[in-house]
Structure formats: structure tokens, C-alpha cells
Amino acid sequence: MVGIVSYGSYIPSYRLPRDVIAKEWDAPSLGGERALASFDEDSLTLAMNASIDALGDRNPKEVAGIFFASTTSPYREKQAAATVATVLDTDKELRTMDFTDSLRAGTSALLTALDLAKAGELLLVCAGDARMGEPDTLQEQNYGDAGGALVIGSENVLAELVGSYTVSQEFLGTWRTEEQDYLKSFPGGFENKFGYNRFIAETVRGLLQKCHLEAKDIANAAIAAPSQKALRGALRGLGFDMQSQVQETFWNTVGDAGTAQPLVLLAAVLERAQPGDLILVAGYGDGGDAALFRVTDRIASFQVARSVYSQIEVKRTLQSYGKYARFRKLIRKDYATEDESTPVVLLRDQKQILPLYGGKCPACGVIQFPIHRICTECGHRDGLEEIKLSRRGTLFTFTNDYLTETPDPPTTHAVVDLEGGGRVFVQLTDCEAERVEIGMPLELTFRKYHEGYGIKNYFWKARPAE
Amino acid sequence: MNIRDKVAVIGAGCSKFGENYNKSAEDMIVEAALDAYTDARIDPSQIQAAWVGTLSSASAGNALADPLKLFNIPITRVENYCASGMDAFRNACMAVASGMYDVVLALGFEKLRDSGQRGLGTFGSHPVVGYGTTAPSLFAMAANRYFETYGIDKTALAKVAIKNHHNGTMSPKAHFRMEVSEDQVVNAPLICSPLGLLDCCPTTDGAAAVIICKEELARSFRPDPVKVKGVGLSVTSGEPYMKPSFAYTGFPATAQAAQSAYEQAGMTARDIDLVECHDCFTITEILNYEDLGLCEKGEGWRYVAEGRANIDGGAVPVNPSGGLKSFGHPIGATGIRMIYEVSQHLWEKAGDRQVKDAEVGLAHNLGGPGSVGCVTILANS
Incomplete structure (x- = not known):
């Protein structure tokens, strides 16, 4: 039995009201607000902080693989999953991989992990995204930043995998080349009509058929969507009741969080799931991915470190477009002192x-950071013991x-x-x-x-x- | 070895302190050195060695050799954070006390205003640990801890600024010569909470110089040499904010340097007639009172609030010059400027700010995050 062993989510504390963006450009506001990564956050930290919660007190040495998904990975060349693994203090002997360049990367990483879990391995899948819409476009208002993480394994699962389904299809709806700073979307209804609606419908329908189930059997569905309206369009005619069977997209509070969105929605579904529930997750991009799980009895005793809903509640509203512009380097400032590093x-x-890690003195017992060669308190000089700090x-x-x-x-x-x-x-x-x-x-x-x-x-x- | 009565100050000089946009480091070094030569009635050819204190304005002995044309003698550059100046003086004293030299020069200077940076910029050489800290931030963390421990607030700090700015109005060479009110200090823009702009010393250009010689020779230069009674230097952790036992309500480097100086002088705080201390920030001066033994632990804020630190406050006056707060703080110059100031009082040449009947003075220079303490005791007999 493979499935979801644990989960976590991360919503940055800043919210940028869409009215603030609209006011800056004398443009219509889409209303609501979007979650905003602060200047010290990026796709990796968003995914990282969700991963810390997902892993919880579990021994990181048991993790056999870490997959990081994003379309806004911090480096063009340099893996993020390896950073996640090091921060989590896993064994060096593990598989790390970045799933990038597709909005579907979050769910693709999840499906890949589920396949590997069948071999008995414990894996961590995380996703973080902080996508950039071009200033003075609706995308700028639409996108939001968040991170999600899932621990996937074959024992003690909260939700057992029933089946999965994938469609791959060449399609240009939203893209960004090496040279482009901002995502480009083909104007008008083209992407929704021939991309999003079609792939989500095909994928969800395909999954249900493969599992010999009908829409009415599903307790709750976490389906990635650029907006609540688009989601309604995609599911039209599939037989889902939007109110009771489909997780709302947090469009009004978080925005479209890219590769992390289906993971965050799935976390929200799991937070309220009951034993026996059939739950579905679906991602969109260059086709679609979907997976179906049956919630187990373990869900009743599972405590999530930080719920999606509580993180949506705890927020700080940023009323300044200028600060957002500074965070995202739309406006650059030359600092008097050049930042250095090596x-x-x-x-x-x-x-x-x-x-x-800090050091603990074997003589006086004082725990100190950084790890000194000679104890800072008692002068013991035969070295400190490495100790993981709280x-x-x-x-x-x-x-x-x-x-x-x-x-x-x-x-x-x-x-x-x-x-x-x-x-x-x-x-x-x-x-x-x-x-x-x-x-x-x-x-x-x-x-x-x-x-x-x-x-x-x-x-x-x-x-x-x- | 004890340095007491082995070395004497026979001349002291100081440039005008301030935003000296119209003066180069060379201009200020020459100004201070010539002032000291005249005061000591010496010819530069009599100088056998020199020490120069600067944090970042030069790297070598050439900082003095070139402006002063002091060629072919040993000159050493000393750097010990903001205590660089007094440590240059200390090294000069030890060289004379050793018998190696008869007459030497100790000079400190700093040229900060040629750069457009605010304050001293940010510290730290590690990519992330301690990243972004500034000089005021290191002392502001002491202020917040002191407030928490003793239940006081910003108004207590303002008393230091008011006193030192008042004293500065009587110092012709001071950077600032203006009174400030409690209202102005408390409501000044925040720099590092709780420290506002007027809790911080300014960014100053300046130079100061002293000529010292073997005690036996001192009276051949002037009838009233100032005797060095003790010089203490103590270096503690430069990252106190990471030391689990650090209380952050005082600086052990000051207390230990003072103890060393008092022991060498055979004195206690009760023997001191005036103090020039390192008031880089108002909180620092309050902690200094306690660390130097002018009052009990936790009583520093009362010492200034009750007027005891005033020139005529009935106790030991502190910073009659105006201190770093008003006289200014050209880093490497400050420790030497303190020796200059104490000497003026012992020579009764301090004008309107003169501390009456001053016979013994203490100077205290502090560097880094309170990690380098240097204390000198001087007397006129």
C-alpha cells in the first residue's frame, strides 16, 4: 500500500491586495489578494518550510529521495532538491531531482514518487513557486506564492493510492523562454478553452474511468486552477458538485501558486478528510496529471504542524506596490556596500x-553556535561534539x-x-x-x-x- | 612589569574634528602632529619611533612617514577596532618603558567623510552568520537588554546626550557645538531601536597626536609632564551575541582593562578626578560608568540622571570634552584625543570646560562590539 504519509504547506505571511496592483496601473482590480513571497523568500524557501513541516519528527535519514518542483527554481543550473536534502539533514545516499519548466511539475513529481514508493522507499516531494506576471497585466494580479510538501511511502499512510493517470500534450498557452523575464499567456480565451479545460477534463475523466469510479464517489477534489471561474468551466459536465466535492482554489486569498498549488490544495483537502474518503488531486500544464487516494483511519490521529487555513488567517497586508517592486527587483537599488559571499x-x-548544527562542550556541557575549535565558555580544547540545534x-x-x-x-x-x-x-x-x-x-x-x-x-x- | 611613572606625556595636539570635506588625511595628520610638536617643544628629528592608530584609513607606518616626512625610523600601524588609537598609545608607552626609545610619537586619525557611506557601514565577513549588523545595532542590543533588566527607557539615555552636547559647546575643536534637548533626543529618527540619531556619535574626520618620553627626561622638555600611571588592554569575544553566558548589560573588556590600569596605578575609581570615556552611543556611556567602577552595577543611568557625571556634579565628571557624542569619533583618533583631553585638564588648559583641581584622569577607549577595552590613567604628579 503506497500513499501519502504526511504533508505540509507554506503560505508566506505577506498578502498583496489586488486593488494595490490595479491602483498602480489604473487598471481594473480582480479583487481579493495574493500571497506574496517576501524579499527573503523564493521558491526554494517556500518549498523548504513546507517540507520541514511535512517531515516533522520523522528521521530524515529514512528518506530515500527528494523531489523539488518549481517553474521558478532559484538557479537556472544548480539543483534545489540537494539544498532541501541538506537542510533536512538526510543521508547523502539518496536520489534528489528537480522537476521544472512545466506547471505540471508538482503533480509529476508526486506521481513519480508514488511509483518509487512501490519499491518500499520513503520520499519527499516538495514544490514552491513565485511566478512573475508582467507588471500591468492580469497575471500579475492572478499569481500567488506558496509551497507544499508531501511525504510519500508504503507504510502508515494517511491516504492510500488508488490510481493515477497522465496525459501529455504539446500546447502553448502560457510560457517563458530563457530570454523572457515574465510569463507570457496567449490573450483571450484560447488557453482555457483548448488547454486548461480540455486537459483537466480529460485527465479527471480518464482517472475515474481507470479506477471504475464516478464523480459522485469523490469526497473532495484538489484541482489546480488559474482561477475559481476556470475550474468551474473545466469541470462542467463531469458531474461534480462544486460546493461540496471540489476544494476551493484559494484564489481570493493566495492566488495561483503554480506547481505548488495542487499540493497546497491537497493539504487543505487532507486537513478535513475523513477515513474512507476518496480524494483526487490534479495538475495542469503540457497535459495533465491526476491521482486518486483513499483516506485511511490514520487521518483521525494525524496532527498537521500548520494548516493551510490557519496560514491564510495569519497574514500581513502589504499596501505598497513599491515594496513589492523592490522585493521582485522590478526596481533595483544600488546599495552602498556591495554584498559579498563565497x-x-x-x-x-x-x-x-x-x-x-552547533557544538556541545564535552567538559562543561555548554551548547554553542557556531562550532568553535575551543569551547567559548570553559576553554576545553579537545573539540566540541556536533549537536543539532532546536x-x-x-x-x-x-x-x-x-x-x-x-x-x-x-x-x-x-x-x-x-x-x-x-x-x-x-x-x-x-x-x-x-x-x-x-x-x-x-x-x-x-x-x-x-x-x-x-x-x-x-x-x-x-x-x-x- | 608595571608601567607606573616610567613614561610621561610631554605634548599633545589635536586637529579640528568634524566633517572635514576640505581637509585630507595628510592635512589633519600634519595639523595634529605640529600642534603636538609645539606643545612638547621638540623638533621632529628627536622622534625615534612612532605608532599610528587607524581602523581603515591606512594600512602601514607610511600613514605617518609620508605626511610628516618621518623617514628612516620605525613606525608601526596599530588596529584594534575603535580602540586602535589608545592601543597605539599603549604600544608607544611600552616601547619607551622598555628602554628602547627616549622620545616617540603616538598619533591616531581617521578619514571617514571622503566615503559616502552611512556610519561605518555593515560589519561581518561571513556570508550569512551575523550578516548585516552595523555598529549601532551591536550597542542597541545592549540597550534593550539593559532596559529589560532595570526597567528604564530612552529618556535615561537622553541625559547622556544632553550632558555631552552641553560640554561640547565649550570645546573649540569639537565636531558639534550645540545644545540638545531631551525632546530632540528622544524624538530623533530611529537608527537602531532604541537608539535614535542623537543617541549615536557622529561620523567624523580628525587626528590627534601625543609625544611621550622616558619619565627621567620629561622635565627637560616641560616643567609639568603628565605621568602615565597605568595602561590596561583587554580583549574579549568579538561575537558576544553568540556567547551563551553574555548578559549584555556591560562590557567585561572595559572592566578588566580598568582593573589592570587601577592595579598598575595603585589606585581605585575613588582616586580619579575626571573620566574621558567611549560614549560611541549613549547607552555605552551608562554601561561605562558601571564597568569603570564609578557606580554600582545597574546604577549607571542614575549616575547621569542625578547630574553626577557633570563637570561640576560633585562626583567624577565624565566626558568634559563632549565625548565621542559631541567632540566626534574619527575612529583611530579617538583614543589619542582622549589622552589629549585628559592632559589639557591636568595642565589646566581646558578653558571653560576645565575640571577644577584635576590631578588624576582616566581615559577609556572601546572597540568592536564592546570586545576591546583600553584604559589609561594619567596624573600630573
């Missing part, structure tokens, strides 16, 4: 920076720094005492300056600090714990 140091300190703690002291140049001032520097020992000095994020106070509970979140040397410099930040 892959050499990032490699040397990798175990401290990515999976966040990702929860409390704020010891801080400052809101308006001098450090950043797209989202101020930069809050935080001295954080971690649960179980260790003190880290990191930036605080997802928190308004006036809310910061000594003693506040914090959790660490994986973020991009800067792009010095033209590389993505990832490390942990702290944010208010829920």
Missing part, C-alpha cells in the same frame, strides 16, 4: 548553516536596525536562546518592528539573506512562533 565558506560551514527559542535581545540596507526595513537583529541550549544571532522576519519584544517565543524559518557574489545565500531567520 561558495568556499558556504561549503566549509555547510553543516552549521544548512541543517543548523528550531524554537525565545528572544534574549534585539534591535530594529534602520541603518542596514534592505528592501523591507528595518532589519531586526535577534539574539535567540534556543530550547535545549545554544544561542544564535539571526535576523527576525515576518514581524512588524513594533511587535518585537524580549522574551517572545520564536521559531526558526529557512530564508535567503542576500545574493552576494550572485548566489543565493540561505540561512535561518527567526519569526514569531504561533
